[in-house]
Amino acid sequence: MSANSVSQDLADKLNELYHITTEIETKTKKKRELKDEIMVLVKRDKMEARKFAIADRYIKYNLSKQTGGLTQKLLLGALSEYYGPSKKEEAIKVYKYILSKRDSKMKEDIDIGRR
Numbered sequence: 859m860s861a862n863s864v865s866q867d868l869a870d871k872l873n874e875l876y877h878i879t880t881e882i883e884t885k886t887k888k889k890r891e892l893k894d895e896i897m898v899l900v901k902r903d904k905m906e907a908r909k910f911a912i913a914d915r916y917i918k919y920n921l922s923k924q925t926g927g928l929t930q931k932l933l934l935g936a937l938s939e940y941y942g943p944s945k946k947e948e949a950i951k952v953y954k955y956i957l958s959k960r961d962s963k964m965k966e967d968i969d970i971g972r973r
Contacts, residue, residue, distance in 0.1 A: 879970050930957070 937949040
């Protein structure tokens with residue numbers, strides 16, 4: 859077997875993964891479109907507080923606050939603002955300390971991307 863060839867069972871699994879991924883992308887897009895359409899209709903009919911029973915599940919409108927992620931840029935900016943220009947070195951020291959306390963671990967995965 860050459861470096862560029864793969865076994866038939868691996869080729870079959872890769873092909874199956876490709877087809878499932880394509881189906882998921884299509885279904886996810888359709889789900890997003892349906893949710894958007896339902897939100898418009900629920901608001902139009904003023905039914906935001908209702909739960910809609912469908913088989914063994916329910917569907918309901920939900921409004922929640924989403925907070926942006928804590929990025930390194932935001933953290934350094936906030937610390938610099940908090941400590942002020944006269945204590946910039948202190949802000950950088952705290953920033954580096956916080957970054958050093960983050961957990962990290964190795965994770966295996968199979969990446970599925972577009973060419």
